[in-house]
Amino acid sequence: MGKWISFIKSYQSYLRIERGLSLNTIGNYTLDIEKLCSFLDDNGIDVSPVKIGPEHIQQFIYDISKTINPRSQARLISGLKSFFNYLIFEDYRKDSPMELIEPPRTGRKLPDTLSLSEIDQLISAIALKDKKGADSIEGYRNESMLETLYGCGLRVSELVDLKISDLFFDEGFIRVTGKGNKQRFLPIGSHTRKLIDSYKDHIRTAFPIQKGHEDTLFLNRRGRKLTRAMVFTIIRNLAEKISLNKSISPHTFRHSFATHLLENGADLRSIQLMLGHESITTTEIYVHLDRKHLTQVINAFHPRK
Known part of the structure; x- marks a missing residue:
């Protein structure tokens, strides 16, 4: 690997500086x-x-295809194509060894969603009292955190990076930093706003806030920013607690946010802007465009129904 290290490091710098990708995304490419x-x-x-x-x-590719599924294989091929295209861009190579490599057909995989009832059950399962009957600071944090995740359709990385200075409640918006450090302003409902205010003013102060995390909204018990893995764990524990027979993650709340908006009449362009998708094609795949909903749209809005 010795011959590759300097090229990998320069590629990482390119991804960070030129393309503005997150450390997590750069790690996946690496x-x-x-x-x-x-x-x-x-x-x-x-x-x-x-x-x-x-x-x-x-x-x-032939060797690794024995151990990973087609979707992971397609993502791997895409990552390698990006690396060799970078080498061509920097004049290290004249052509790419990936030119004849085709990713496997993976089909369109629609994400799982939660019903509003299931979301209510998950959030209601959060313990707001500890074993001694006192208020649980982690419980109230989790409640406001999951309401924010669903109420604003955030990515998990956007949720844990959310800062107090990103809250513009007088105007009814929050500022979110998404992929490529691109910022967008999202409307926030009154219910979610009240929960965040209550957590911020009365609960968050009970955490031992560490230096450098004074502006971080959602803190762990040590007073630092929550990790993405911790949010996954919180959600999966809640799903197990209510015996939810679905494999869910923080992204499931984001899928549900988009799908529920669509089902209640929101236009796809507005959903695209709120999700922070560059292409509306991504949004079309992302939400559940099921037959039942499309039939209802035709019956409700077409002049010759």
């Missing part, structure tokens, strides 16, 4: 390249990223 490097090392193939040919890439 992992794709490291998997290729591990394959080359395991098979005694001593070749640099400037000299590697399509035969080595094809051998790697």
Whole structure:
């Protein structure tokens, strides 16, 4: 891997500075390249990223396809194409060894959603009292946090990065920093606003706020920013508590936010802006465009129904 390290580091700088990608996304791109490097090392193939040919890439893809599903395989191929396109852009290579590599067909996978009743059950399952009957600061935090996740349709990274200075409640908006450090302003409902205000003014002060996290909205018990993994754990524990027979994650709340808006008459363009999608095609795949809802739209709005 020695011949690859300097190229990987310069590629990481490009992703961070030129494309403004998050550390999490850069880590995923890097992992794709490291998997290729591990394959080359395991098979005694001593070749640099400037000299590697399509035969080595094809051998790697064939080998790894035995251990990962088609969707993961497609994402891996996309990541490697990005890396070699960068090398061409910087004049390290004249062509890409990925040119003849086609990703597997994965089909369109619609995400799971939660009904409003299921969301209410999950949030109602949050324990607002501890075993001694005192107010649970983590319980009240989780309640306002999940209401924000669903009420604003946030990505989990956007939720944990939310700051007090991002709250513009007098104007009825919050400021969200999404992918590529792009900011957008989202309307926030009165119910979610009240919960955040109550948490911020009466609960958050009970956390031992650490230096550097004075502006972080949702804190862990040590007074630091919550991790994405912790939000996953909180949601999965709640799902288990109410015996919800679905595999859910923070993103499920985002899917549900978009789907419920669509089902209640919101236009796709507005949903796209709130989700922070660059392309409306992403939004079309993202929400559940089920037959029942489309039939209702035709019956309600078409002049020759």
